[in-house]
Amino acid sequence: MSRRSIDPARLLRRISTLGEIGRDAEGRLVRLAASDSEKLGRDQFVAWLEEAGLEVAVDHIGNIFGIWNGAGGEEKPIMIGSHIDTVINAGIYDGCYGVLAGLEVIQTLKDEGFEPSRPIVVAAFTNEEGVRYAPDMMGSLVYSGGLDVAAALKTLGTDGTLLGDELARIGYAGTHAPGFMTPHAYVELHIEQGPVLEREGLSVGAVENLQGISWQRVTIDGDANHAGTTPISMRRDAGYAAARVIAFLRDRAKSSNTPTVATVGCIAFEPNAINVIPSRATFTVDLRDPDEDRLKEEEAALAAFLELLSAEEKVGISAERLARFEPVKFDSAIVRLIEAAAGDRGLACRRMTSGAGHDAQMIARIAPSAMIFVPSRSGISHNPKEFTTDVDLIAGANILLDVVCGLATG
Ligand code: HGY
Ligand code: MN
Ligand code: MN
């Protein structure tokens, strides 16, 4: 039986083209949500959707949809999605690979005269990364009814802008209501961003669940004072207290035999001067665990430590929640479809948990969802060294093609 296949050259060409859009003066890839550089990426994606003859729709929070109505009529669509916004100094595959593979699958099926039993849609969700506006996965969270769109559009960014103003400024404050299509099924193809598939010599991950995520911003207030004249015993040192929090999180995660991970990704001191004891430290805490009860325990342990620290270091400490998502279990029937597709193509596959957050965890609130992973070299991501071989990229897109055909037949 001649097996369908995507057009490898077209997919690889688009990945590298999009990967060059939104580079800063130092050549770093930075397409933060609703920024001018992200607009360039959005415009390019919309141009490809139009070239493919798809209906383009944009909703109130800037989620972009390419819709192939095909023979499917009014049936609930199959949705293939991910994101094209990036972190700072990003790789070129995170999110973009899944969106462009989704477009590639639709274009391949269209070109071949495939008659789907339902519409097929490719989606690029707004602000999956959450770097400029928290929480992350915001566009798909709003789309799936987990966050009110008016509240989301009022989100204040790290640069003092409002998301809604920025989406309007870049021309992506769309007219469709978030959730205007409820998917029959949702599939997301993504690089693993971790070391498992490469370490085990596998080509495909059938992702069956995704760990819980807790984001907080912690503010510690002490007293600015002279770095030279102030005895240690008289200091209310916000910088030192912040360092103790980082050490606490690291030691706790290292000493436990659980998969809990903890990260302090952003930190700022005030007044941030070499010879002034910091009066204020502001930093973020990202906690994750596949088990909800353990994640709650980690949040409680941190809260208890902050209380103790406040008394010991005589500083004020407050914590603000930025995002909180429970672990998600994906749809086992779609997971089985992914495994069968990999088996049919002779590709080694295993079930796995996603360590990273993804739009699929939000759309799983409204539709049966699952994810397909391909290997990341050395497990690196959120880093320009992020890399996946062409062979793996093409294989993953063909698995997506098979799964979508399976869902769109009958
Ligand atoms: O944070 C995450 O895991 C995702 O990349 N937004
Ligand atoms: Mn991603
Ligand atoms: Mn990411």
Ligand code: MN
């Ligand atoms: Mn993601």
